[in-house]
Amino acid sequence: MTTSRSRPRPAGFGRLAVRMTALTALTAALALVAACAPAFRGPPPLEALVGTDAQVVLGERVFAAACHGCHPNALAGLGPGIIDSRRPNWLIRLQVRTGLGAMPAFSTAELDDVELDAVLAYLDALRER
Numbered sequence: 634m635t636t637s638r639s640r641p642r643p644a645g646f647g648r649l650a651v652r653m654t655a656l657t658a659l660t661a662a663l664a665l666v667a668a669c670a671p672a673f674r675g676p677p678p679l680e681a682l683v684g685t686d687a688q689v690v691l692g693e694r695v696f697a698a699a700c701h702g703c704h705p706n707a708l709a710g711l712g713p714g715i716i717d718s719r720r721p722n723w724l725i726r727l728q729v730r731t732g733l734g735a736m737p738a739f740s741t742a743e744l745d746d747v748e749l750d751a752v753l754a755y756l757d758a759l760r761e762r
């Protein structure tokens with residue numbers, strides 16, 4: 634009778650095991666990072682941004698049209714929350730342009746640089762509150 638230990642392993646089995654171990658470690662690391670993300674303290678104040686410049690007002694309109702569906706009130710929805718994010722603006726800009734995971738890429742035809750700058754200014758104004 635043959636036991637499972639005496640069966641020959643298929644070629645490449647060792648490499649597959651190493652890849653699966655690496656994938657498991659990566660998944661665990663991502664879960665840890667997600668667990669350490671800042672807790673959301675409720676919705677950001679969405680009353681009119683009094684005394685703000687035109688760029689922030691434009692950013693609010695663009696965010697409502699392009700971003701709010703996945704990031705409602707700049708909080709977590711289909712996408713992660715942005716209001717409590719510690720991501721620098723250059724990284725948000727990169728994610729918007731290239732996409733990441735479920736997030737689609739937004740070309741300059743869909744969201745031009747002026748609009749993207751306005752969205753970033755709007756997010757900065759929300760974070761300062």
